[in-house]
Amino acid sequence: MRVHGQHLRTVTLEGSVVVLIDQTLLPHQLAFCRCATPADTARAIRDMTVRGAGAIGATGALGVAQAALLAPDSGYFDQLRADAAVLRATRPTAQNLFAGVDTVLHAALAETTPDRSRAAAVAAAQAFADDDAACCAAIGAHGAPLIGERARVSTHCNAGWLAFVDWGSALSPIYAAARAGRRPFVWVDETRPRGQGASLTAWELAQEGVEHAIIADNATGHYMARGEIDLVIVGADRIAANGDVANKIGTYSSAVVAARHGIPFYVAAPTTTIDPATPTGADIPIEERSADELLWTQGVDADGVWRRVRTTPAGATGRNPAFDVTPASLIAGIITERGIVPATAAGIASVARRGPSAGPPA
Ligand code: MRU
Secondary structure, three states: OEEOOEEOOOEEEEOOEEEEEOOOOOOOOOOEEEEOOHHHHHHHHHOOOOOOHHHHHHHHHHHHHHHHHHOOOOOHHHHHHHHHHHHHOOOOOOHHHHHHHHHHHHHHHOOOOHHHHHHHHHHHHHHHHHHHHHHHHHHHHHHHHHOOOOOEEEEOOOOOHHHOOOOOOOOHHHHHHHHOOOOOEEEEEOOOOOOHHHHHHHHHHHHHOOEEEEEOHHHHHHHHHOOOOOEEEEOOOEEEOOOOEEEEOOHHHHHHHHHHOOOOEEEEOOHHHEEOOOOOHHHOOOOEOOOHHHHEEEEEOOOOOEEEEEOOOOOOOOOOEOEEEEOHHHOOEEEEOOEEEOOOHHHHHHHOOOOHHHOOOO
8 A cells, every 4th residue: 555655565575574564653653663583573463563464464474484584404394383383373363364374384394495495485475465465455346336435434443454465354445445436434443442443544544535533432333323324344353164253352342233223234354364163253262462451551742752651540450352253143244355255154165265274284
């Protein structure tokens, strides 16, 4: 996507360095994080320097390629497996991470010499990242017809291009519609506690010139009840075989209220987000992050100085689940690169991928 007229991807491999847009600094500063080792790359995923299902999937893929490039000939395959395991363990919910790591590891382990394995790993990682960008562009093309001339779309969290390599999932149909000359309006859920909607989605939409308003998460129902939301499009971190969807915490509440008001609720995701081995949403591991993300908040003050401040009583405790599960019955359709399919076992099976992303190589 264009930022200040320059075409950027969220994650790239430069030599053996994984280069990421540092999402913790947005919207105040556009800066890049250079990860020199697989341990650095794993840390960037874990601390959410890079976040979003597709972006961490591509980072995992490029991280395995980085591991292959840096592993010495002696003990090469053992080192590669160990580094891939560390990358795989960084975050538990987004299926794309496992798809990225496993796809590249599978390609690297199919070769018998370190040099051939390194070349295979780099090619597979670049292909995985390119595929993510291409899938998101196709999601935009399939989803754009849902966006009418002045459609008012609600979205939650950030499932835009920052959450992928390029284009995004939930925002891609909106970008496609806007580039086709329509004038959608986007209600941007703030997305407590980390504020990915307020900080990242709003920043992306402004870059693309799409009209929008940030609202508190608990204002979404209010605007639905007033008839000011025509449809909802959200992303997904994992889609179970039965069509249940794990996405950012607060998605489920939005889906319930949308159903109450007869508002179509779509999920947009590349098929790398589908996990055929997870039968239902109840089987999806839900990440629980530090309660400090809830108890403290951060940003810049009026002078542009970064501040981290506590907004809660000293010593207060909290709980911070990062995702929730929206049951398939509340979802109008899943917008994939292969078309819009119903959130049913048959719909999911009709587009699901087979291959290494179904699990780590033995
Ligand atoms: O915790 P995050 O920011 O990595 O969460 C992932 C997400 O960005 C959202 O859940 C998003 O809606 C789906 S991922 C494209």
